[in-house]
Amino acid sequence: EAGVAQSPRYKIIEKRQSVAFWCNPISGHATLYWYQQILGQGPKLLIQFQNNGVVDDSQLPKDRFSAERLKGVDSTLKIQPAKLEDSAVYLCASSFGTGGYREAFFGQGTRLTVV
Amino acid sequence: GQQLNQSPQSMFIQEGEDVSMNCTSSSIFNTWLWYKQEPGEGPVLLIALYKAGELTSNGRLTAQFGITRKDSFLNISASIPSDVGIYFCAGPFSGGSNYKLTFGKGTLLTVNP
Numbered sequence: 001e002a003g004v005a006q007s008p009r010y011k012i013i014e015k016r017q018s019v020a021f022w023c024n025p026i027s028g029h030a031t032l033y034w035y036q037q038i039l040g041q042g043p044k045l046l047i048q049f050q051n052n053g054v055v056d057d058s059q060l061p062k063d064r065f066s067a068e069r070l071k072g073v074d075s076t077l078k079i080q081p082a083k084l085e086d087s088a089v090y091l092c093a094s095s096f097g098t099g100g101y102r103e104a105f106f107g108q109g110t111r112l113t114v115v
Numbered sequence: 116g117q118q119l120n121q122s123p124q125s126m127f128i129q130e131g132e133d134v135s136m137n138c139t140s141s142s143i144f145n146t147w148l149w150y151k152q153e154p155g156e157g158p159v160l161l162i163a164l165y166k167a168g169e170l171t172s173n174g175r176l177t178a179q180f181g182i183t184r185k186d187s188f189l190n191i192s193a194s195i196p197s198d199v200g201i202y203f204c205a206g207p208f209s210g211g212s213n214y215k216l217t218f219g220k221g222t223l224l225t226v227n228p
Contacts, residue, residue: 055215
């Protein structure tokens with residue numbers, strides 16, 4: 001079974017530029033998560049989708065971050081404009097169920113450096 | 116607020132020693148997940164726990180779901196150098212019919228050969 005795919009693996013941009021990350025979850029997984037992981041910290045949930053609807057985006061900086069999950073499969077996360085403090089690893093994860101089965105499986109992440 | 120507290124923050128041990136780490140929550144959970152993350156990689160699921168008091172093993176790893184449903188423990192027996200990494204606990208903070216999968220800050224494990 002293929003795992004969660006993310007691209008790109010690495011991205012370097014200047015502040016105020018825009019960037020987009022792509023995620024393809026495990027086939028059949030209804031729930032998709034985007035996490036931000038700053039060096040030395042645990043993953044922080046940015047947004048959680050259930051199929052193509054948003055379950056939680058309370059920690060998403062909506063003035064600059066946006067995410068969508070069209071047709072309940074692939075997802076993109078966008079930052080516009082980027083700030084220096086956005087430098088982090090952006091992790092995508094997916095899980096099968098929407099109820100009690102909550103094991104989430106992660107992609108390798110995209111390491112973003114804002115200079 | 117919704118918090119997961121992991122301890123210790125870091126551990127330095129000798130190869131062959133046993134390791135124990137724990138995680139506590141400000142809320143009651145019905146699921147506890149333990150992950151390991153190596154440099155440059157995403158977290159990898161090690162063990163999932165779904166029932167209070169449950170004890171589950173995965174090779175040399177054993178995890179327990181605390182009776183109070185507010186804590187969990189992960190033990191590694193006879194550590195080896197490849198056990199090096201950051202270990203995270205995670206659990207679903209619920210809000211109505213939805214939940215938010217939240218992670219602790221991690222325990223950094225270093226194993227000296």
